[in-house]
Every structure is written in structure tokens, then in C-alpha cells.
Amino acid sequence: MSKKRLETICVQGGYTPKNGEPRQIPIYQSTTFKYDTSEDMGKLFDLEASGYFYTRLQNPTNDYVAARLTQLEGGTAGMLTSSGQAANFYAIFNIANCGDHIIASSAIYGGTFNLFAVTMKKMGIEFTFVSPDSTEEELDNAFKPNTKAVFGETIANPACSVLDIELFANVAHKHGVPLIIDNTFATPINCRPIEWGADIVTHSTTKYIDGHGSGVGGAIVDSGKFDWKKYADKYPGLTTPDDSYHGVVYVDKFGLEGAFITKCTAQLMRDFGYSITPKRILRKPRLRKFTR
Numbered sequence: 001m002s003k004k005r006l007e008t009i010c011v012q013g014g015y016t017p018k019n020g021e022p023r024q025i026p027i028y029q030s031t032t033f034k035y036d037t038s039e040d041m042g043k044l045f046d047l048e049a050s051g052y053f054y055t056r057l058q059n060p061t062n063d064y065v066a067a068r069l070t071q072l073e074g075g076t077a078g079m080l081t082s083s084g085q086a087a088n089f090y091a092i093f094n095i096a097n098c099g100d101h102i103i104a105s106s107a108i109y110g111g112t113f114n115l116f117a118v119t120m121k122k123m124g125i126e127f128t129f130v131s132p133d134s135t136e137e138e139l140d141n142a143f144k145p146n147t148k149a150v151f152g153e154t155i156a157n158p159a160c161s162v163l164d165i166e167l168f169a170n171v172a173h174k175h176g177v178p179l180i181i182d183n184t185f186a187t188p189i190n191c192r193p194i195e196w197g198a199d200i201v202t203h204s205t206t207k208y209i210d211g212h213g214s215g216v217g218g219a220i221v222d223s224g225k226f227d228w229k230k231y232a233d234k235y236p237g238l239t240t241p242d243d244s245y246h247g248v249v250y251v252d253k254f255g256l257e258g259a260f261i262t263k264c265t266a267q268l269m270r271d272f273g274y275s276i277t278p279k280r281i282l283r284k285p286r287l288r289k290f291t292r
């Protein structure tokens with residue numbers, strides 16, 4: 001992890017300009033990127049080279065911002081999404097399929113609750129909601145053989161209850177599944193869930209990270225710590241060949257530190273397209289009333 005202080009990462013993290021390059025992260029407001037030959041393009045398409053060709057998949061501005069958030073959270077890889085809803089949907093759907101089960105704190109944002117209890121249920125993913133104040137035993141009792149993850153919010157919106165991330169992480173790990181934490185309300189300035197054992201962190205950047213109420217967005221950061229290989233039979237999407245990329249096995253090619261985010265980008269962003277467009281957001285000028 002970087003030795004820089006959080007304040008420094010906020011303004012410099014994830015982007016290191018070279019001699020003569022812009023001091024600030026440039027806004028690459030472009031749908032597409034140029035390539036010289038079809039072969040170059042083919043390599044990008046097949047995940048054999050890293051680079052940019054289409055903003056739905058990757059964009060330098062988004063990658064710099066994601067890298068900054070990843071540093072703030074102390075993770076190994078990150079990505080931006082079009083909203084917090086998209087981030088939480090991706091974080092779960094990247095490792096759970098039809099027929100799987102997830103344990104979630106009942107003290108979560110209403111939109112997330114609806115996404116889980118209604119919409120993802122229609123996709124065949126079942127959720128058990130537990131109290132954010134559950135004991136170890138109560139959490140143990142919620143597990144099923146097909147449980148793939150545990151989910152909660154650092155500080156719940158709107159209940160403002162504070163989750164015992166360490167307890168939830170320990171129990172999740174005891175049962176061989178990752179803990180996904182929505183850190184929207186705390187932000188990495190106040191709490192870094194990875195330091196307490198969380199494996200995946202999500203954000204609605206719409207709230208405090210944006211800060212001026214002008215841009216909807218989301219993010220996912222991976223700690224790189226969850227051992228997908230150890231539980232390979234539970235997470236075949238990460239540990240067996242992906243036919244749509246000529247049989248790439250994400251954990252083998254991108255390691256534990258990169259597999260989750262690479263799969264999420266290569267499959268879910270490619271197919272669902274909840275991507276965010278880098279653009280300058282103009283803030284409304286504050287009108288001052290002059291009275292004489």
C-alpha cells in the first residue's frame with residue numbers, strides 16, 4: 001500500500017504524470033480510441049494486451065479515478081460504474097449465478113434492498129437478510145451450501161447503524177465466502193473496510209465522493225485478498241476457462257489481485273454496459289442576491 005497520506009492520495013493518487021504531461025487527470029471525453037492495425041485491436045479484444053479502444057470497457061480518465069479510489073481503500077484493483085446500483089449489482093453478479101444464495105444485512109439502502117429482494121430474485125439469486133447486529137451464531141445459521149457472499153454497509157443508509165465489519169468478515173471467511181461492503185456513507189476517509197477484513201468494497205460516488213450533488217456514479221474496489229482458487233468449485237466464473245475470451249482463466253492470467261475486476265469489466269461491463277462517461281460536470285453558479 002502507498003505510504004502517502006489520504007489527503008495526498010485524494011489529489012495525486014492513481015495518476016503520475018510524466019515530464020510535460022498535464023498535472024491534473026485529463027478528461028478523455030472520447031467514445032473510441034485509435035489503433036494502428038487490426039492485429040493491435042484483436043489483442044486488446046482478446047485481453048492479450050492492455051489498452052484502450054472503447055469507453056464502455058475502459059477509459060484512461062475512469063481508470064485514473066478508479067486507481068485513486070483503489071489506493072484510498074487499500075485495494076489492488078478497481079473500476080468505475082454508472083451508479084452505485086450498478087456497482088452493487090456487478091459486485092454480486094460477478095460471483096453469483098442463478099441458483100446461488102447471498103446473505104445481506106437488512107440495514108441497507110432501499111434501492112439495494114429492492115435490487116436484491118425483487119430484481120435479483122427474479123434472476124434466481126436468493127437473499128437472506130440478517131440483522132446488522134447479528135451474533136456469530138446468528139450469522140452462521142444463515143449460511144447454505146450455495147451461499148456465495150455476505151453483503152453489508154459500513155454505515156447504513158438511512159438507518160445509520162454501524163456494521164461490525166470484522167465480525168462479518170471473520171464469519172464469511174470461516175464459511176469460505178467473501179464479504180462485500182458498500183462504503184458509500186463512510187468513504188475511505190473515515191473507514192477503510194479492507195483493513196477490517198472486507199474483500200470487495202463498493203461505492204455510490206453520487207454521495208460524499210462526488211460531494212457537490214452533480215454526478216451519479218459508482219465504483220468497485222477489490223482487496224485482492226480473497227482466495228478464489230481455494231474455493232474454485234464455488235467460483236467457476238473466476239477459476240475455469242471463459243469461452244468468450246478464448247478460454248482465459250481469470251485467476252491464472254490476472255492473479256488474485258486482478259481477477260475479480262478484470263472479469264467484471266470483460267464480462268459484465270461488456271454485456272450490461274453500466275459504464276460512466278468522463279466529462280466535466282458544470283456546477284450551478286451560486287447566485288448572489290444584491291440588495292441595496
Ligand SMILES: *Cc1c(COP(=O)(O)O)cnc(C)c1O
Nearest residue numbers: 083084085109157184204206217
Ligand atoms: C445511494 C446509494 C446507493 C445507490 O447509488 P446510486 O448512485 O444512487 O445508484 C447504494 N448504496 C448506498 C449506501 C447509497 O447511499
